[in-house]
Amino acid sequence: MSFTRPVHTAPTFAQSVWLVSNREITARLRSKSFLIATGILLLISVASVVAGSLVSQNESLTKVAVVGTAISVVEQTEAFDIVESDTVKGAEALVRDGTVDAAVVPSNSADSLLGITVIALDSAPIDVLGTLSVRPDVKILDPAEQDGFLAYLVAIGFGIIFLMSATTFGATIAQSVVEEKQTRIVEILMSTISVRALLAGKVLGNSLMAFGQIVSIGLLVSIGLAVTGQRVLLADVGPAIVWFAVFFAFGFVLLAALYAATASMVSRQEDVGSATSPVLFLVMIPYFLVIFFNDNPLVLAIMSYVPFSAPVGMPVRIFLGQAEWWEPVLSLIVLALSTMVVILIGSRIYSNALLRMGARVSLREALHK
Amino acid sequence: MLDIRGVTKSYGTREVLTDVSFTVGDGRMTGFVGANGAGKTTTMRIILGVLSPDEGTVLIDGVPVTASDRRRFGYMPEERGLYPKMKVAEQLVYLARLHGLSPASARRNTDDLLERLGLTARAGDTVESLSLGNQQRAQIAAALVHDPEFLVLDEPFSGLDPLAVEVVMSVLAGYAAQGAPVLFSSHQLDIVERLCDDLVIIADGEIRANGSREALREQHSSPRFEIRTAGDTGWIRSEPGITVIDFDGDFAVFEAETDAASQAVLHRAVALGVVHTFSQQRPSLATIFKEVIA
Numbered sequence: 001m002s003f004t005r006p007v008h009t010a011p012t013f014a015q016s017v018w019l020v021s022n023r024e025i026t027a028r029l030r031s032k033s034f035l036i037a038t039g040i041l042l043l044i045s046v047a048s049v050v051a052g053s054l055v056s057q058n059e060s061l062t063k064v065a066v067v068g069t070a071i072s073v074v075e076q077t078e079a080f081d082i083v084e085s086d087t088v089k090g091a092e093a094l095v096r097d098g099t100v101d102a103a104v105v106p107s108n109s110a111d112s113l114l115g116i117t118v119i120a121l122d123s124a125p126i127d128v129l130g131t132l133s134v135r136p137d138v139k140i141l142d143p144a145e146q147d148g149f150l151a152y153l154v155a156i157g158f159g160i161i162f163l164m165s166a167t168t169f170g171a172t173i174a175q176s177v178v179e180e181k182q183t184r185i186v187e188i189l190m191s192t193i194s195v196r197a198l199l200a201g202k203v204l205g206n207s208l209m210a211f212g213q214i215v216s217i218g219l220l221v222s223i224g225l226a227v228t229g230q231r232v233l234l235a236d237v238g239p240a241i242v243w244f245a246v247f248f249a250f251g252f253v254l255l256a257a258l259y260a261a262t263a264s265m266v267s268r269q270e271d272v273g274s275a276t277s278p279v280l281f282l283v284m285i286p287y288f289l290v291i292f293f294n295d296n297p298l299v300l301a302i303m304s305y306v307p308f309s310a311p312v313g314m315p316v317r318i319f320l321g322q323a324e325w326w327e328p329v330l331s332l333i334v335l336a337l338s339t340m341v342v343i344l345i346g347s348r349i350y351s352n353a354l355l356r357m358g359a360r361v362s363l364r365e366a367l368h369k
Numbered sequence: 370m371l372d373i374r375g376v377t378k379s380y381g382t383r384e385v386l387t388d389v390s391f392t393v394g395d396g397r398m399t400g401f402v403g404a405n406g407a408g409k410t411t412t413m414r415i416i417l418g419v420l421s422p423d424e425g426t427v428l429i430d431g432v433p434v435t436a437s438d439r440r441r442f443g444y445m446p447e448e449r450g451l452y453p454k455m456k457v458a459e460q461l462v463y464l465a466r467l468h469g470l471s472p473a474s475a476r477r478n479t480d481d482l483l484e485r486l487g488l489t490a491r492a493g494d495t496v497e498s499l500s501l502g503n504q505q506r507a508q509i510a511a512a513l514v515h516d517p518e519f520l521v522l523d524e525p526f527s528g529l530d531p532l533a534v535e536v537v538m539s540v541l542a543g544y545a546a547q548g549a550p551v552l553f554s555s556h557q558l559d560i561v562e563r564l565c566d567d568l569v570i571i572a573d574g575e576i577r578a579n580g581s582r583e584a585l586r587e588q589h590s591s592p593r594f595e596i597r598t599a600g601d602t603g604w605i606r607s608e609p610g611i612t613v614i615d616f617d618g619d620f621a622v623f624e625a626e627t628d629a630a631s632q633a634v635l636h637r638a639v640a641l642g643v644v645h646t647f648s649q650q651r652p653s654l655a656t657i658f659k660e661v662i663a
Contacts, residue, residue: 008469008515010437019466027455184450188511191417191444192467194436355419 016193020201045217049224065091065103070116102128155294155316159287166283169210174263195351203256240319251311254339261346264353265361286312307338371550376425386574393550400565401554408574409554440468443517453497461514468515482510522553562654572662589657593650599643
């Protein structure tokens with residue numbers, strides 16, 4: 001050139017990716033709706049831990065009315081809040097007005113083994129009977145590591161968090177891709193940095209945000225469990241949470257690439273929903289599978305290897321103690337490899353579809369042209 | 370110097386550019402003119418590497434453009450686009466940094482440009498909150514913020530009020546004056562006429578005319594002259610080789626068969642008295658354009 005002008009060195013691929021991802025992060029942090037949604041999600045996580053601890057601490061004892069000699073039987077169990085009554089009639093009245101759940105009175109029958117009669121309002125009070133019954137000895141051959149109901153809650157918890165984070169950030173990526181396409185700034189970007197760097201930056205930025213969200217939820221839940229004294233539960237769930245975070249990191253990148261690629265095929269925000277709905281199904285599948293099959297080891301085992309459901313399936317199996325030590329590692333390798341393949345295909349769709357405005361670009365066109 | 374050589378591009382079976390070749394010289398404001406759909410935008414996208422040509426190359430000083438050269442271009446796409454929810458200054462800094470500027474020089478250039486384009490007061494506003502004219506100025510700033518060595522601007526003047534047109538014209542002229550090749554397209558032929566040094570006319574994907582503005586005018590000039598004298602010009606009618614087209618006392622428009630014939634009229638007019646004007650009629654750009662693409 002015949003004139004002088006400041007010479008600027010071209011940014012490297014990594015620098016471009018970093019700049020793009022920084023912009024994505026800043027844009028997210030500036031968005032009120034994002035901050036509010038994140039706040040609500042964090043609040044729900046903490047609230048569920050606190051609520052769980054309150055429920056387990058305040059388990060109130062069942063109230064029963066007791067008449068005469070029956071008190072000796074009832075006191076032995078130490079499982080009841082006892083209201084003494086002078087007469088059987090008086091005890092019945094307490095049952096009728098709801099002051100107590102049941103009344104325990106001395107039995108009139110000579111055949112009675114325990115020598116007591118339980119009086120209830122409209123149905124046999126299972127908890128009272130269970131406590132007062134004579135039990136046979138029980139021997140459990142292969143004790144389950146986790147209580148079934150707790151396992152169900154943990155599975156749903158992972159499922160919901162995965163579903164919410166993946167759909168929130170997936171939709172965000174999709175919108176940001178279409179925003180660039182719709183406003184045509186993509187033309188300036190494409191003339192400046194490579195399309196791959198652009199895609200990588202978007203995926204990286206949003207994945208970091210999603211991962212940050214997951215880690216904060218994990219930390220908050222762990223701290224919550226520790227503070228509310230549910231340390232036993234923390235020791236059980238802790239490793240599963242860590243694995244969940246690791247699987248989520250890879251799983252989200254895979255979904256992010258899919259969201260970006262599918263969104264790049266349309267030109268208007270109104271079309272984003274329909275374009276990305278196939279990806280949404282992929283995200284919902286693990287959620288529903290854990291809800292319906294969390295007590296089915298075979299389905300869980302399969303889920304824990306299929307890339308889309310592995311981020312939920314494997315941590316649940318780890319929590320249930322069903323996974324060998326090498327299983328999460330193998331599943332993670334499968335997930336990482338499929339993520340790489342999806343990124344390659346996704347970036348091809350993305351670069352082919354970005355400049356095509358107007359009608360939706362068909363998948364075949366996007367892959368071949 | 371920017372060289373576009375033998376560029377051909379098809380979308381499916383439709384050929385939109387056929388063997389397009391032209392040059393944008395250093396320091397030359399080059400107007401790129403053509404009807405809608407003639408291939409201007411496609412050509413510019415190919416120069417910027419946003420699209421790849423089926424055949425042909427784009428050269429900088431004789432060397433094919435590489436991906437890393439593209440960042441030396443300032444590009445303003447036809448369809449305007451900036452992030453609607455991003456602040457003007459932030460956006461410019463971001464684009465400058467993508468082009469490889471350090472944070473400090475990105476900020477300095479941004480401030481300079483906003484100042485020059487009269488947008489300083491709007492630096493902290495989001496793009497979507499700007500008026501259309503100001504969005505357009507921001508778009509121009511986006512094309513210039515990274516000290517580009519070449520400018521490729523698709524319709525830089527559309528949507529600008531006359532005042533803004535003047536501002537942008539002077540900014541672009543300033544770039545050309547520093548030696549940067551500037552290629553811009555416009556439908557506003559009067560602006561092109563005032564601004565450009567060279568002209569490229571494209572129609573149906575083919576270059577129809579290409580050269581300096583004056584040379585093109587010369588080429589398309591009719592042998593038509595205007596004369597205004599102090600006295601009556603009726604005598605011109607009887608001159609040999611002259612056809613009078615228009616006549617009004619001291620003013621006449623005539624066609625001369627040869628240069629000698631027109632010079633003879635001038636000689637005689639000078640001999641007869643005072644000559645106020647004597648000039649060859651130059652066709653306007655609009656006339657040349659219509660003639661060329663017809």
